[in-house]
Amino acid sequence: MKVVPDIFPCEQDRAQFQHFAELPGIELYQAHISRYAFEPHTHEAFGIGTIESGAQRFRYRGTQYVAPVHSLVMMNPDELHTGESACEEGWRYRMIYIDPEEMDRLTGDRHWWFSDALRTDARLAQPFSLLLAKMWQAGSALERQSVLMELLEYLRPLAHQGQTRPVERAHRFDRVKAYLRENLAGPVRLEELAALARLSPWHFLRSFKQHFHVTPHQMLMAFRLFEAKQRLAQGESAAAVAAVVGLTDQAHLTRAFAHRYGITPGRYQKQVWTGR
Structure with a gap:
């Protein structure tokens, strides 16, 4: 088996x-x-x-x-x-x-x-x-x-170096992205995100998808799994990582991680952890 x-x-x-x-x-x-x-x-x-x-x-x-x-x-x-x-x-x-x-x-x-x-x-x-x-x-x-x-x-x-990159104006969704990064493990509600952007939930979701081409939940999962990737590379257990990044359990982490990166957390950690 x-x-x-x-x-x-x-x-x-x-x-x-x-x-x-x-x-x-x-x-x-x-x-x-x-x-x-x-x-x-x-x-x-x-x-x-x-x-x-x-x-x-x-x-x-x-x-x-x-x-x-x-x-x-x-x-x-x-x-x-x-x-x-x-x-x-x-x-x-x-x-x-x-x-x-x-x-x-x-x-x-x-x-x-x-x-x-x-x-x-x-x-x-x-x-x-x-x-x-x-x-x-x-x-x-x-x-x-x-x-x-x-x-x-x-x-x-x-590549370009220095200050030649076009300056990107602050966007109303910058606060939303920061909030998602800071609340990986906490419950996140659509109404809260919409309030940060000063939009109704309906207009917020529509505008967010138009701007980023993903839903807020997809972005949150991307941030969660990137953080999981960093922690696995440092040798943390998959079960502990799942809890820290707001996933239900180790099985949830395994499914979601594989969908994003094409490899299980265990296999990824075995390949990259140097033990330092």
């Missing part, structure tokens, strides 16, 4: 993560996905990667993209997005997730951001993909650190 159920409907589909003690704030990810559709989720980190075969469809900042083979995907932190196959055979891809503060520390350049979510240029994607594979297979901390510096040097011309 299997204690941990299969996650993907296709047996060939796999998702793997790596963390490294000498590289805090860095996560490597590689996967092959055929039939699975990732629900809206956030990494709250830069997510940069390449499509090595097939094609992916994803929604990011209200726009639908299709990333073909040998394309480069660049996502800024704290942006909800989805992911699914755009072709019959699915897609195989590699990603690196970099905490924005760690990006600043490593490069000495503040306020990185990417204006293009997708570059369909094999001359950009293939060398980056090779570097990601090299970092995944590196045999020592020094080698991984060196490859990471190569990756960042490669990305630098594709």
Whole structure:
């Protein structure tokens, strides 16, 4: 009898993560996905990667993209997005997730951001993909650190740094997002969120979905599961994490985590926890 159920409907589909003690704030990810559709989720980190075969469809900042083979995907932190196959055979891809503060520390350049979510240029994607594979297979901390510096040097011309990012005006939903982050484990009611935005519940829900392309509950679940991901990576038990982030129990965490990330909490923790 299997204690941990299969996650993907296709047996060939796999998702793997790596963390490294000498590289805090860095996560490597590689996967092959055929039939699975990732629900809206956030990494709250830069997510940069390449499509090595097939094609992916994803929604990011209200726009639908299709990333073909040998394309480069660049996502800024704290942006909800989805992911699914755009072709019959699915897609195989590699990603690196970099905490924005760690990006600043490593490069000495503040306020990185990417204006293009997708570059369909094999001359950009293939060398980056090779570097990601090299970092995944590196045999020592020094080698991984060196490859990471190569990756960042490669990305630098594709990004903006400093104060060139357009200033985003405060939005009435900023308070709502902050409230959701601060109340992961507490009961959240639609009337409370609507009052923060100074709208009726009906107008609030309609406007929120139009602005973010997700419901408040979907956003709350994305925040809960990102927090769960961080805590699991630090070695906390799945049962304790479920309680802290406001999920009913460990089984609820397992189902929700798998729907967002394509892997059970237990498998994720086994792959990434360094025991430090």
